[in-house]
Amino acid sequence: MATTTDPDTGPSTDADANAGDPTAEFRKNQSWLFDTTAGTYLRKIVVGFVSTVSLLYLLFPLYWMVVTALKSTQEIQQIPPTVFPENPSLEGFRLVIESSLETGGYAGVVENVFGVTISSAINVDVIGIILNSLKVSIGAGVIAVVLGTIASYVLSRREFRGKNALMSVLLASLMFPGTAIMVPEWELINTLDLYDTHLSLILIYGAMTSPFVVWLMKGFFDEFPDSIIEASRIDQCSSVETFWYVIVPMARNSLIASFIFAFLLAWNELVFALTLLDNQNYTVPPGLLTFVQGFNTQWNVVAAASIIVSLPVLLGLAYIQRYFVQGLTGGAIKG
């Protein structure tokens, strides 16, 4: 019975590669899809197809926005639309800036200084709505970060009655804002005599984002070493001094991330801005909406304005990406 069959002459290329590995037999994937050449090809084709379609679905709209902004007004009206712009032009951006200079009342200044006469048919003050949004977003961000951080410190380091209930109320309050409370919020803001003020939005956005900040910062404080606080106490810091001079500087990154979260929410929020402000005080979302609805034959201008107002968001994203999942789920999911 002295046969000399080679155990490694099976059809699997995988087995050949692992000839020296005693566990090779166990490592085989044990399915047609993974262990045969045809299966491997099928797998590669399916994965390639799915990836391509997913990426197109995800990225094409973004590409389309950029390309549309770079087309001239004539090219926008072509049927069928051109996938690559034939004559790239910055006309859209120019019209946005001209219209906002004119609507903002700077046309005279520009004419005196540069000798260029501006007359624009579009009257939306993009720079004006950006300034309004900056005011609201920074205000809301500061309120949320300051109040949220103070609260989260205590919620993290002390035990007291009702703590879990409080945390649950804060988490649940993240779920409601926006559409579910726009009508009573309108009534409330009118009762407080704050209708058409940016203060109303600052307070509401502050209330919407501070629970976020509480959860995010609580995650930070939970991991903060006790020994540092002990040391500062031995150096005779009061609890307020410890918080301000020792902990806040060390929490800098988390604080910046919290601020950016609150800022972005305020920058993007449509419902309250639309219902609680009048046209001339509009922030970016409702301002852009009037732009979209009023000039939707001039899509290059709309796309250019969209890109301009999206820039702060993209810059913010680059910074907070690391914190994104924690912020979204209140720190529930850690990588």
Place this chain on the structure above:
Amino acid sequence: MSYADQTRSAYGNVIDRIPESIRVYLPIVPVMVLVGVFILYPIAQAVYSSFFSKSLLSPDEGEFVGLANYQEIWTNPDLHQVLWNTFVWVSVGSIAAIGFGFVLGWLLYEKFPYTSVASAIVLIPWVLPRVVGASIWQFMFGGDQGIINELLVQLGIVDDYIVMLGSGELSLWPPIIGMIWRLAPLFALLTLTSLQGIDEHLYEAARMDGATPWERFRYITLPMMRYNLAIGFLLMLIYNIRNFSMVWVMTEGGPGVSSSTLPVMIYRTAFVDFNVGLASALSVLLFVVLLVFSYYYIKVYDKLQGEF
């Protein structure tokens, strides 16, 4: 008395003299006041207003009508259409966003180089201002120059450009497609994060024991990710049912109510028809659903915290 205690009492300020049991609540008061006034109180206000018939133009002159607003929801066929739209929107939108998001997250984990850069790019649809994302889709679905019409013609699905946003039968779907585009990146990132959290050694061990790829997915990946997926699923439901901007920018809920969901209908009832009572009753309906979702969200959340 230690030296530190002596000095501290010498510096002791007003705050330090308040009894410890009360002092501990002080830092929480500002946040709770803000959240209480601007988020929790309005919920109560909506419940109260839903029993009145009042106009947005004169909100102080409400007339008590009992459950008449709720009866209106029960009998009005337009509102039935809206509730059905909302159901379709939330179920189709969430399931598709989860499926697509899971695939994207897996691709990010398994196939794409430079994971952090790639995931930042994938996230762009989610962080773009809501109105910007919605207006891109409005342009793409638009009747005259829309690229999607051109694509459908090229693929041979339709013969000529069709009206999508202005058509009673089709107008519900374009905003859903836009919403999936916005939400899937979020689910992809949750998937990526939880895939990264799974210990490689588990797969190695299972492979040694001869588990097939499907078995590895079914008995390791899924169980390890179950709470994360549950949180992602609930977030998808919540974001979908709350969504206003995608519909409002693309179709304004029209034509008629063919593409209106609950939030859009609340806006239209209150700020176009000025019927605050009915809008409040619709808001209460939305709370109840959100409250159920939030309850499960918090429950899953607690489970997840217990694991770490």
